[in-house]
Amino acid sequence: MFMRNSLICLSLLFVPVLHAEEKTPLLGKPVSKALVEKWNGDIFPDGEGLPAGKGTATYGKKVYQQYCLSCHGVDGTGDSADELAGAKHGLTDNPPDKTIGTYWPYATTIFDFTRRAMPLNNPDVLSNNQLYAVTAYLLYLNGIIGENDIMNAQTLPKVKMPNRDGFVNQYQ
């Protein structure tokens, strides 16, 4: 009996201690809004984070040929790197054909990913105008927008991707 009581007391004593805020040296340095803006490249589906600038598929085709074609093939049909456009069939076929046009849920992801990672051999080379243009070209190749549609911070988030509702969140 005595043992059991003392165990209960111990657990009552220890639980709050474990959950108390641990002491840390508090070494994080506050930084300015301007610095955060420079570091933060995240672009969200609603357009948050998209920079100024614009472009169309016509100019985007030139950007693509200069910077992307060597790895992604003519018209984005794939080569040493992923197929980006020109799907021959859909997602329920065997095998399925996953491209930006058939699979990607958000157009903003194309801009975001290309800006952070492409072209793979020189990821720091493209200007925001070139990025809007090559994004427009990839959307055009996939039959989602017209050749002369202007892509910018206002129009890109409004592009409705064919597979927008194709994902089921397993976490929630």
Place this chain on the structure above:
Amino acid sequence: MTTENELKPVAEGGLLDRRLFLKKGLTFSAAVLSADVLAESSDIYRPESSKKAGDPFSNYGLPSEYERKTIRWTMGNSMADGNGVSWTPLQDLEGTITPNGLHFERHHNGVPDINPKEHQLLIHGLVDKSLMFEVDDLLRYPMTSLLCFIECGGNSNAAWRSEPIQTKLGYFHGMASCSEWTGVPLRLLLNEAKIKGRAKWLVAEGADASLMNVSLPLEKALDDCFIALYQNGERIRPENGYPLRLIVPGWEGVTNVKWLRRLHLTNRPVMARNETSKYTELMPSGKARQFSFEMEAKSLITNPSFGHKLDKQGLYQISGLAWSGRGKIKKVEVSADGGNTWAEAALQEPVLSKCFTRFRIPWQWNGQTVVLKSRAIDETAYVQPEREELIKQRGQHGYFHYNAIVSWKVDANGEISHVYA
């Protein structure tokens, strides 16, 4: 001494009681020690290695020259050699810890060269104060250590194919490794920045040439995530995220962001390429599973496996690895008759949550053709599925999160092949 009774099989195909190896006086037919021959000229026998002074000290040790074949198998893109993967040679390793030089790699655009004096970590977004941390600052924070596996969401993907791939185990299941990681609980840094009530997600970004980023639920970040600075006691290797790596225990490898430079607290996921186009699983319905973070229970017989050969009949030890992203492994069962009968394997202690667990069981091979399998059951009572079952649920085109039972066929010559059985 072992009695007749104890050598009775516990399941078909020659599986013996897992406690048998604890008995003394048991000999393996595969490895019988030959008696040392006494040299005539001296009163004690000295092996060659003991007849002269050995090599001097070394600043950083390397494996024996006779073990240089235990390496990662690398697979880079033809146009960009830093894009691809390298695999842990699980078939050549024992125990549960992956040596640092053999930890698997997945790089999207190479291993960045980072001077820790110049590397910083920014926390911003839905916090009261945006804060910048230097690596030296983080070294002063209270730290925690965790032994856990990291497995790429794309590990084992070759097993979705219709024909079983004939290659060494590590070359298709080796995007999984296990280390002791040490670092600063993320909670401490987030609390310092003061999280705003609306925050629900966190976008983590690396400092590599693809600025790799993914979204994580804040709930998980506050639960058990930490920023690792050390791996198996030494500072993290460049290819594993030096100087800072986010550790997300039990969740798919891509969330364990290497070269961590930025944490952005938000109220929604960013929908990055690596959580939409990739690391999502297309189902037969045409819909895709997204944010399927947890790595479900898996087990593999590592020895014997493809590429090993049994030279002689007799007593062998079946040895393998099991792990679950949901917690501890509760039980591993082994079959030596293609899944008709199963016997429980011994688990090497300690059995840790979200960590590699070594299992072993003795097996008498009498030269017959058999199919060996293992299946893991975790503490949530999840049972590793047969391949057929997994395909029934998910189809064959999900690519990620393959965790079905693996089957090895041992033929009459002792050759081992990969089969779907």
